[in-house]
Amino acid sequence: MSKNFETQAIRTQTKRSQFSEHSTPLYLTSSFVFDDAEDMRASFAEEKQRNLYSRFSNPNTTEFVDKIVTMEGAEAGYAFATGMAAVFSTFGALLNAGDHIVSCRSVFGSTHSLFTKYLPKWNIETSYFKITEVDKIESLIQPNTKILYAETPTNPAVDVLDLELLGSIAKKHNLLLVIDNCFATPYLQNPIKFGADLVIHSATKLIDGQGRVLGGVTVGKEELIREIYLFSRNTGPAMSPFNAWVLSKSLETLAIRVEKHCENALKVAQFLEEHPKVNLVKYPFLKSHPQHEIAKKQMRLGGNIVAFEIQGGIEAGRKFLNSIQLCSLSANLGDTRTIVTHPASTTHSKLSEEDRLEVGITDGLVRCSVGLENVEDVIHDLNQALNN
Numbered sequence: 001m002s003k004n005f006e007t008q009a010i011r012t013q014t015k016r017s018q019f020s021e022h023s024t025p026l027y028l029t030s031s032f033v034f035d036d037a038e039d040m041r042a043s044f045a046e047e048k049q050r051n052l053y054s055r056f057s058n059p060n061t062t063e064f065v066d067k068i069v070t071m072e073g074a075e076a077g078y079a080f081a082t083g084m085a086a087v088f089s090t091f092g093a094l095l096n097a098g099d100h101i102v103s104c105r106s107v108f109g110s111t112h113s114l115f116t117k118y119l120p121k122w123n124i125e126t127s128y129f130k131i132t133e134v135d136k137i138e139s140l141i142q143p144n145t146k147i148l149y150a151e152t153p154t155n156p157a158v159d160v161l162d163l164e165l166l167g168s169i170a171k172k173h174n175l176l177l178v179i180d181n182c183f184a185t186p187y188l189q190n191p192i193k194f195g196a197d198l199v200i201h202s203a204t205k206l207i208d209g210q211g212r213v214l215g216g217v218t219v220g221k222e223e224l225i226r227e228i229y230l231f232s233r234n235t236g237p238a239m240s241p242f243n244a245w246v247l248s249k250s251l252e253t254l255a256i257r258v259e260k261h262c263e264n265a266l267k268v269a270q271f272l273e274e275h276p277k278v279n280l281v282k283y284p285f286l287k288s289h290p291q292h293e294i295a296k297k298q299m300r301l302g303g304n305i306v307a308f309e310i311q312g313g314i315e316a317g318r319k320f321l322n323s324i325q326l327c328s329l330s331a332n333l334g335d336t337r338t339i340v341t342h343p344a345s346t347t348h349s350k351l352s353e354e355d356r357l358e359v360g361i362t363d364g365l366v367r368c369s370v371g372l373e374n375v376e377d378v379i380h381d382l383n384q385a386l387n388n
Contacts (some may be wrong), residue, residue, distance in 0.1 A: 002308070008070050030053065050223045056169050061238070065078065072186045075222040080214070080217065080239055081217065081243075084110050086201070087111055087220070089228060093231035102141055104297075105130050132301050134166075148177050156341070158284065160309045162290035164297070177195055185206045186254075198220035199219075215247050267374070268306050269302075277310055282306070283305075298344055305370070307360075324385045326338070327340050333367070344362070348361050
């Protein structure tokens with residue numbers, strides 16, 4: 001098999017059936033049959049590697065996972081119903097009561113709720129460091145710290161963390177480094193190269209790329225994935241075969257789609273940087289981005305998310321959304337269609353202003369997931385909304 005990304009994404013396939021199909025078929029079955037009692041016994045004893053039940057594995061989910069494993073340079077993986085199922089199951093499988101997490105404060109809202117509302121029920125605590133305080137990470141590490149966790153680029157402020165630095169800290173203190181790589185996808189960034197033990201994706205975003213299905217995946221070291229697999233086999237957050245089939249087909253076009261997303265996003269970011277009603281633009285491949293050099297070191301391109309701050313605070317943000325004509329108002333991202341959200345009045349409105357500011361969400365911040373429309377049409381829509 002070629003080592004080139006695009007070829008692997010297209011040619012990693014389930015073995016053909018007796019029908020000699022060119023494209024992998026759907027395996028919509030809940031279970032699989034055995035030849036006899038001994039075959040069944042040996043299969044459940046894991047003396048044989050085969051499909052038993054689609055909550056455990058299925059040809060479609062296996063193909064999808066195999067592709068992500070290859071793309072990320074991992075050893076093994078497991079696919080989940082959603083990105084948050086992947087996050088929760090990864091922590092649930094690897095942590096015990098009394099363990100401790102060190103995490104960047106800038107994490108997805110549901111992950112923050114997991115750390116602050118649910119894991120403490122099992123006596124698992126989290127200490128946060130700010131994106132600007134990576135030099136304080138080591139001071140947060142306790143004897144019971146087990147995991148160092150981060151997203152990069154972050155959601156929604158598009159900050160970038162130095163993966164090489166995080167990898168060195170995790171290795172020095174014998175921690176598991178777990179990275180949410182959702183914004184970058186395996187095409188733009190491979191955290192395992194920088195020392196990550198596990199990489200998590202919400203496949204709902206750019207991996208699907210068309211806003212159709214939900215999915216999540218965790219890949220990394222085989223012995224860790226084994227624990228995650230056993231936990232998930234018993235707790236049941238498995239990806240459906242249909243969604244796996246859709247996502248595996250999506251991966252065939254990931255490289256070409258993400259290239260165009262990034263090209264469009266850079267043009268949108270450059271336009272916004274010159275607009276008189278925009279105070280600030282955050283995009284990793286703009287030279288003005290605070291972590292631009294780090295982004296260039298670890299990312300192929302800058303991704304499709306542009307964060308920008310408009311003048312006038314929350315009310316201006318609402319007026320901006322109400323003036324949008326072409327782009328979509330949605331909580332999703334990574335779609336073919338450009339999506340704009342105003343976190344302070346929507347997704348993060350329940351946080352205090354202090355908590356919002358701590359993760360870079362100012363009153364006027366807008367997150368733009370740049371799609372695959374003609375970029376001039378996207379820019380025209382953003383321009384008229386800003387001017388209105």
